[in-house]
Amino acid sequence: MEEKELKEAADLIRRRKKFLVACHVRPDGDTLGSALALANALRQLGKDTVVVSADGVPEIYSFLPDGEDILKETSERAFDVAIVIDCDGIDRVGPALDAVKSARKVISIDHHTNSPPFGDIGLYNTEAAASGEIVLDLIDRLGVTLDERMAICLMTALVSDTGAFRFPNVTPRTFLFAAGLTAAGASASHIARLVYENRSLASARLMGIALAGLKVDKGGDLVWSVLSREDFEKTGAADADTEGVINHIMAVKGARVGLLFREAPDGPAIVSLRSRDSIDVSKVARAFGGGGHAAAAGCIISASLPEAERMALEEARKWMES
Numbered sequence: 133m134e135e136k137e138l139k140e141a142a143d144l145i146r147r148r149k150k151f152l153v154a155c156h157v158r159p160d161g162d163t164l165g166s167a168l169a170l171a172n173a174l175r176q177l178g179k180d181t182v183v184v185s186a187d188g189v190p191e192i193y194s195f196l197p198d199g200e201d202i203l204k205e206t207s208e209r210a211f212d213v214a215i216v217i218d219c220d221g222i223d224r225v226g227p228a229l230d231a232v233k234s235a236r237k238v239i240s241i242d243h244h245t246n247s248p249p250f251g252d253i254g255l256y257n258t259e260a261a262a263s264g265e266i267v268l269d270l271i272d273r274l275g276v277t278l279d280e281r282m283a284i285c286l287m288t289a290l291v292s293d294t295g296a297f298r299f300p301n302v303t304p305r306t307f308l309f310a311a312g313l314t315a316a317g318a319s320a321s322h323i324a325r326l327v328y329e330n331r332s333l334a335s336a337r338l339m340g341i342a343l344a345g346l347k348v349d350k351g352g353d354l355v356w357s358v359l360s361r362e363d364f365e366k367t368g369a370a371d372a373d374t375e376g377v378i379n380h381i382m383a384v385k386g387a388r389v390g391l392l393f394r395e396a397p398d399g400p401a402i403v404s405l406r407s408r409d410s411i412d413v414s415k416v417a418r419a420f421g422g423g424g425h426a427a428a429a430g431c432i433i434s435a436s437l438p439e440a441e442r443m444a445l446e447e448a449r450k451w452m453e454s
């Protein structure tokens with residue numbers, strides 16, 4: 133990200149009045165925490181601000197300060213500026229796209245690699261572990277003092293996009309930011325507990341089924357599991373309860389690529405992919421119209437579960453060999 137874009141964004145924000153801050157569909161702690169912290173800063177500057185997350189706020193993130201202010205949709209259209217957060221592509225805002233497109237100016241804030249630039253100003257930094265890092269830069273540039281509520285939101289962004297500071301995307305800057313957030317009153321340990329050790333019984337049981345059904349190939353390099361509708365029904369788990377299961381698949385000794393297949397209520401197979409050792413699973417996801425990072429990606433395959441499993445594994449093996 134260039135200094136120039138950051139200045140342009142801050143200048144534009146100072147001049148305008150009515151803002152839309154948009155999260156991506158299937159929101160995570162980064163998009164939600166970043167959006168809420170930025171909205172808080174905008175409101176402190178006296179700006180009218182609407183925050184939209186088409187899929188709402190998952191229960192796990194209900195602790196986020198001001199999370200109740202997030203709307204699933206808005207009928208308002210005459211925004212001065214729409215700020216789109218953590219979206220690798222404008223359509224990732226889902227049904228909020230209409231409202232975003234109605235804005236006179238669009239600012240995109242993102243850290244995904246290969247994020248297609250969109251909007252009038254792009255604050256892109258692929259070195260940032262979370263979009264929250266870029267939002268922190270912007271808040272700082274706007275001259276807004278970080279309060280405890282904002283710090284909790286941004287710490288959630290960092291904690292959830294770094295696996296509580298364990299993923300290789302963590303840089304010295306990430307820790308510097310985390311230090312500032314800690315000083316402002318956010319507890320990484322408390323937030324990590326809320327995000328990672330807060331599983332419902334149904335979700336834990338679904339995890340058990342996924343782990344009991346683990347399959348391996350390529351001498352243990354490739355590990356995956358499959359969850360059918362029946363598994364969800366048996367445990368009473370919802371789709372959101374699969375959160376984190378893929379990380380446990382990747383925790384198997386020797387795993388370099390991990391996949392979790394799950395059957396969506398309406399039929400298609402949802403695939404989560406993870407990798408290490410610089411294997412780029414976003415290429416696998418992209419082969420099926422999905423996306424994500426090199427080490428964490430996802431896609432939806434309109435096929436039966438066994439067929440999707442066969443197709444995605446074939447593609448994964450191809451990339452592992454190249």
Ligand SMILES: [Mn+2]
Binds near residue numbers: 162163243293
């Ligand atoms: Mn992110």
